[in-house]
Amino acid sequence: MSRVSHASPPDGFQPAPGVGFEDLIGPLFRREVDGIARFGFRVAAGHVNGRNAVHGGMLVAFADMAWGKPLAVHGYDAGWATVRLTTDFIAPAPLGAWVEASSAIIGRDGDLFTVRGEVHAGDQVLLTGSAIYKGFRRRPGD
Amino acid sequence: MSRVSHASPPDGFQPAPGVGFEDLIGPLFRREVDGIARFGFRVAAGHVNGRNAVHGGMLVAFADMAWGKPLAVHGYDAGWATVRLTTDFIAPAPLGAWVEASSAIIGRDGDLFTVRGEVHAGDQVLLTGSAIYKGFRRRPGD
Numbered sequence A, B: 001m002s003r004v005s006h007a008s009p010p011d012g013f014q015p016a017p018g019v020g021f022e023d024l025i026g027p028l029f030r031r032e033v034d035g036i037a038r039f040g041f042r043v044a045a046g047h048v049n050g051r052n053a054v055h056g057g058m059l060v061a062f063a064d065m066a067w068g069k070p071l072a073v074h075g076y077d078a079g080w081a082t083v084r085l086t087t088d089f090i091a092p093a094p095l096g097a098w099v100e101a102s103s104a105i106i107g108r109d110g111d112l113f114t115v116r117g118e119v120h121a122g123d124q125v126l127l128t129g130s131a132i133y134k135g136f137r138r139r140p141g142d
Helices: A020-026 A056-065 A069-074 B019-022 B056-066 B068-072
Strands: A030-032 A035-041 A078-089 A098-109 A110-119 A124-135 B030-031 B034-043 B078-087 B099-110 B113-120 B125-135
Touching: A020 B019, A020 B056, A035 A056, A035 A069, A056 A078, A056 A098, A056 A110, A056 A124, A056 B019, A056 B056, A056 B078, A069 A098, A069 A124, A069 B068, A098 A124, A098 B078, B019 B034, B034 B056, B034 B068, B056 B078, B056 B099, B056 B113, B068 B099, B068 B113, B068 B125
Parallel strands: none
Antiparallel strands: A030 A035, A035 A098, A078 A124, A078 B078, A098 A110, A110 A124, B030 B034, B034 B099, B078 B125, B099 B113, B113 B125
């Protein structure tokens, strides 16, 4: 059974293959919610700490990549870089849990976007915080 | 050639095998500096973003696990959990760079420790920030 099928994502989620680090910590999945990509993953053996709960490093890495996705709708087709990431850890999630991220842009100054985000498992918030991302374009303009 | 030997760590660093997520994002290495474990890794293909630089998610995950190490000298033999992690991204590092973390405890309130930390490649700071960790003991006491 492949890593992807073993993760058995909820209905509506499709595999979101990435390169490099995003591939390493995957498989990640995505679905569109109001035109914005929302990401999820199933907590597997490679995601846990010594207490068999999802590792804090996995949660912050997932937040870093998932919380920036709303920038895509603003035309940042060459991606974005994280400027600042602030995360508060609320609760752990066990091996096998399905974990999702959501975020929303709450401020903008030119190419700099401030985002507020969450990582949750069902109704349980695991991580909350905010981030500043700098967007990049292949061609300047809005 | 194994993942570990391919990483060719600087003199003094030894493999620091971990479980779960720490194994997934490795190989990580450690050396003792003033009795505190300092961690490092060589930026490999699995650590990069689409720009062939170390992924921000890898930097924050590495910071999360490495910055807590000074708690070990306070007898927290059952590990620690991250309560808050705040990171500022200063510069990228390319594929092949050797990356290290350092941190110091700057505050304590019972089992809660505030740590200031850095992730750097040579003289170049990549990431700076702070964290709050809660330590756990197998047996209570100091």
